[in-house]
Amino acid sequence: MVERSTEVMSMSNFADVFRLAMRNQWLENKSNAVEEILSLCVTPEQKTLVTKLIERFHYATPNDQLEYRRSVALHIVETLKIAPSNAIIIALNDRELADSSSSYVQQMKGVLAEYDGWKSGNFVDKLRSAVSAAEDGKFIIIVDDFAGSGDTIAKKSMWLRQELKACGKDCNIFVAVASAMVSSKDKIVPLVKDYYAVNWLRRGLTDFYDGDDAVSMSLAMEQLEENLRKRSNGKSIKDYSFGWKRSEATYFLEGDNPPNNNFPIFWWPELKGGAKRNRLTPRI
């Protein structure tokens, strides 16, 4: 059922939601969620910031995601010129819980099947299995749908390098992802042979404002985050302020679980006082 407005909006909020939705089709069914965020804004700076951040969202449909996977496959085959006989495609998942990286490896099978020579043995969906699957001289390609701060990929790449070295295996490690924050390059580039992303995303605030504007917009976001409950679902807002590791991401894949690198104003579950939110990019 397509939701109607739960109550009459102010003309100002109606106008803002309408204008945003005219320019950003993905907001068609998100009027109430956008209005909720706008209602938290008490200063013009907060409202300007929120509307600009929503406009900056990198939104991808399932079709877009398929094209991204095709681009990752093309990069592996045509740019890096890695032959299937030398390649292992791996996920960074090393836990029992469901993780998007494992499913991404599975999805890469479909697009790499369009090229000759790729087999099931080329794909490993758990990090630990990659060490035993790797052979001396092989190319290990880490794939994923999104890299935020770069911490996860950096930490696990470092672990992989150490484990391979301990086994006496010499392998080059590559990273190829659908979308990544530009700011993640600093952490990942020193550790791998090549770091590729189909879409390089900028931080939603720091990379768009400087000087006095940067100060006032940062203050505006801090004030907005004051509306959020300090702890929710076992998480503290302090750890996620401006997105995990202050990634300042604005990223949404239709039908997918959005990353915690997004500004929490878009996905934090509760307001101060415990009221449940109607969230723009809800996540588990």
Add this chain to the structure above:
Amino acid sequence: MYNSQHRIVLRALFSERDWVDLYRLHKETLVAPGQIAGLLSFMLERKYCLVDGLRAQITSSGRNWVLQNRKQIFCKVHAEWREGSKSERPSILMPSSPYLPNLAYLDRDFFVRKA
């Protein structure tokens, strides 16, 4: 498939010779601005309407389109509320299956006691 909110907006646009105040429409019907925007974006691409700020007006080609597609827009309605949730639906009985009472509820001694 057009939803009920699209139909409300299209009815309003078709009914007016002049501009339609979209905010007034929202106030009267709680049609969500996102839904209005989705429909108008579709119509704008095809030059079926004009949009100026918070008002919209159907064009003559838009009127023709609504007329030609009125059955599909207004009559092909998917009423989700008719189906209800799966948990609410009773299990389907075969027409030939007999009705069997729960014998434990029967007062077998009724006639003995009342005789």
